[in-house]
Amino acid sequence: MEIKYATCGIHDYRLKIEPLGVKCSRCRVNEAVVDIKYARQKLCKDCFNEFFLNRVRRTVEKYKMFRPGERVAVAVSGGKDSVALLHALKKAFPQQDIIAIHINLGIAYYSDHLEEVVRKLASMLEVPLEVYNLKEREGYTIDDFLRTRYGRKMCSVCGIVKRNIFSRLSAEVDADVVATGHNLDDTVGTMFASFFAGDFESISRLRPVLRPLVPGQPRKIKPLITTPERENLIYVVLNQLPVQSCSCPHALGASVSYYKQILDRMEERNPNVKHQLLSVFTKKLIPMYEFYRKHEEEKEKKEEVLQTCRICGQPTSSPDGICSKCRRVMELQKVMDRPLILELSPHDAKKLIEEGAVVLDVRPVGQYSSGHIEGAVNIPRERFDNLDRDKKMKKTIREWKGRNILVYCNTGTDSYAVTVKLRNRGYRAYNLKGGIEAWKRAGFPVLQPAGSD
Ligand code: AMP
Ligand code: FES
Ligand code: ZN
DSSP states (O other): OOOBBOOOOTTTTOBBBBOOOBBBBTSSBBBOOOEGGGEEEEEEEHHHHHHHHHHHHHHHHHHHHHHHHOOOEEOOOOHHHHHHHHHHHHHHHHTTTEEEEEEOOOOTTTHHHHHHHHHHHOOOOOOOOHHHHHHHHHHHHHHGGGTTGGGGGHHHHHHHHHHHHHHHHHTTOOEEEOOOOHHHHHHHHOOOHHHHOOOOOHHHHHHEEEESSSSSSOOOTTTTTTOOHHHHHHHHHHTTTOOOOOOOOGGGTTTHHHOOOOHHHHHOTTTTHHHHHIIIIIIIIIIHHHHHHHHHHHTTTOOOOOOOOOTOHHHHHHHSSSOHHHHHHHHHHHHSSSSHHHHHHHHHHHHHHHTTTTTEOOOOHHHHTTOOOTTTTEEOGGGGEEEEEEOHHHHHHHTTSSSSSEEOSSSSSSHHHHHHHHTTTTEEEEEEEHHHHHHTTTTTTOOTTTTOO
């Protein structure tokens, strides 16, 4: 049987699907390929698909996520979760009015690839798609925030921008509901983290269904809230769906949350622990907290006053009437005319090297030894993941302070992520645009390391 691998998301999820050597626990005919430990079932492809779709159907019905006749906007990023979500909703609810929405965030070496994935998927499923191009519609990209003090907190700015646009875009397409791909692991991991921080308000926002803050807005739903992350990936691979194949450069080294790791460890002892925690949170803790909050509000006779943002019209509780997204965009606009040169053409890169720049090859060792730019030091990209904890690496790069650094890989993708990371730490790093491939196309030489032939 075919063996497939997939690399996905920010933590290089590697998956191998192969026969388990037993018959499927459901149909008892086909070879089982997926082991679902918490359900004590080993399933074949068809039975796994059925198991997956049934759970999506049950979750939608249990939490009354949408009704027949309602228009459901599915936010599809191109990552495994939302790709599985769009496909599964379409299969499980073939009569539903479904539209896909996608935001092109303008992240170099990333966003255009994601848009292509989403376009492929939507046309494969014959689902209408609305793409919101941040640069075209608002005049800036997420990368532009590298000019601001949010350079090391790109994911949080990006999240704020995305949430704001989801609300506006889903209203634009006349949707009653907007569905996102949040999975069980992410949800319980975030719940756990918020619990330890005592942030019950955040836990309450992780509910499967969020009613709109003001009338006229769509409600937000998470149909995959009961689906483990791993199963979304299995679903995508088994059904050969288009999916992202590279990671966001701003997530380089963003490690899996500490709490998600703890949950994985707990799962080894108790395969059901994530479902149990989700149930405790949604059935017990959130209702208790909501009850307490209402009581407090009544006691103090004050209710959170929501206004609409003076700039974008979205609801906000901020006293100055400007929502957190618009506040950040205003900050960005103040520095937009500052030059931000992150990449150099092969010709400009060559000049920089001749002037004594550090040349940094971030490809795996094997690729370096099959041809590199003269004088390049080879430090594979992974070594930059834990830059803040890796003392040896810290010492190595400290010596580059104040010098120009030219970073490259094959196509420019990995080296762009490393460039961004170095820039955010005050280094004068530049990415070689298009990587060593573009360098060769420009007619510049590559060398073999001394000693190799
Ligand atoms: P994240 O916050 O990146 O983990 O994404 C959570 C969910 O938001 C995804 O499962 C998608 O449903 C949605 N999403 C994230 N990024 C985008 C995007 N660029 N366009 C459309 N939907 C997105
Ligand atoms: Fe938003 Fe990476 S996708 S910062
Ligand atoms: Zn606003």
